[in-house]
Amino acid sequence: MDRRPLFVPTLFAGPFDLRPWRLSDADVLREAGADPYIPLVTTVPARYDAQSARAFVERQWEKAATGAGYSFAVARRVDERAVGFVGLFPQGDGRASIGYWTAASTRGQGVAGHALRAVAGWALSELGLARLELHIEPWNTGSLRTAERAGFRREGLLRSHRTIAGERRDMELYALLAAEPAPQLPVGPGGVLIRSR
Numbered sequence: 001m002d003r004r005p006l007f008v009p010t011l012f013a014g015p016f017d018l019r020p021w022r023l024s025d026a027d028v029l030r031e032a033g034a035d036p037y038i039p040l041v042t043t044v045p046a047r048y049d050a051q052s053a054r055a056f057v058e059r060q061w062e063k064a065a066t067g068a069g070y071s072f073a074v075a076r077r078v079d080e081r082a083v084g085f086v087g088l089f090p091q092g093d094g095r096a097s098i099g100y101w102t103a104a105s106t107r108g109q110g111v112a113g114h115a116l117r118a119v120a121g122w123a124l125s126e127l128g129l130a131r132l133e134l135h136i137e138p139w140n141t142g143s144l145r146t147a148e149r150a151g152f153r154r155e156g157l158l159r160s161h162r163t164i165a166g167e168r169r170d171m172e173l174y175a176l177l178a179a180e181p182a183p184q185l186p187v188g189p190g191g192v193l194i195r196s197r
Contacts, residue, residue: 003067011072013118016111018072018086021060025073025082026053031103032085038101040165042085063087074102074115086115088123094130096123100143112143116150124178131178135161135171147174 011018032038033048043059045052060071069089073082084102091097098119102111123129134152136143148154152174161171 006064006067006070008064008070008072009122011118011122013074014110014114015077016083016114017075017077017080018115018118019075020064021057021071021073021082023054023057025057025075026050028073028082028084028103029053029056031105032101035101035104042099042101044101063089069096070119072115072119074100074111084111084115086112086119088119088132090129091133094128095133096127096129096131097133097135098123099134100146107142112146113149116146120150120152120176124176129178132176134174136174137164138170138172144172144174150176151180152176153180 008020010020029044030048030053032042032044033046033052038044039046043056045056060073063069063071067090069087071087072085074084074086075082083106084100086100087098089097089099098116100112100115120132123132132152134143134147135158136147138144138157144154153176155173155175158171158173160168162169
């Protein structure tokens with residue numbers, strides 16, 4: 001698989017922007033690190049300090065620099081405060097996986113839905129990918145609903161798919177294909193999806 005450096009643009013996502021991570025995004029990392037689940041399934045540090053927050057942001061930059069994937073901070077447009085994460089990770093052969101999380105204080109505000117629709121629409125149209133995949137634990141009804149509202153379809157249960165907190169866990173596989181109807185995209189003024197290059 002080609003591992004050229006990737007450019008992380010800023011994408012319009014309703015009242016949010018998907019943008020590259022900044023060192024100033026420490027507040028959302030403090031909150032996410034205190035969440036009982038996010039540090040188990042991501043590289044968000046469970047014990048927050050300035051050094052671990054900086055290391056997290058630098059890892060996100062490194063993903064693009066090494067061609068491993070696109071890591072976006074989900075930020076409120078009104079004040080530019082980061083409130084979540086969405087990432088797109090190419091798997092080769094026109095496929096990519098997506099992951100996302102939102103800070104607990106902003107759940108129920110459509111953060112994940114806006115972010116998922118925006119990154120999926122961009123990946124299928126601008127990047128020309130053919131298939132996007134999500135892996136979600138069966139108990140995570142909020143994420144399952146977010147995936148379905150964004151147009152992803154359940155394809156089945158992957159039994160004992162991933163180790164989380166030292167335990168093998170099942171995952172629901174959801175996918176969105178370029179050949180299917182596109183997700184309803186949040187577009188900005190003048191129909192702009194990509195805010196800047």
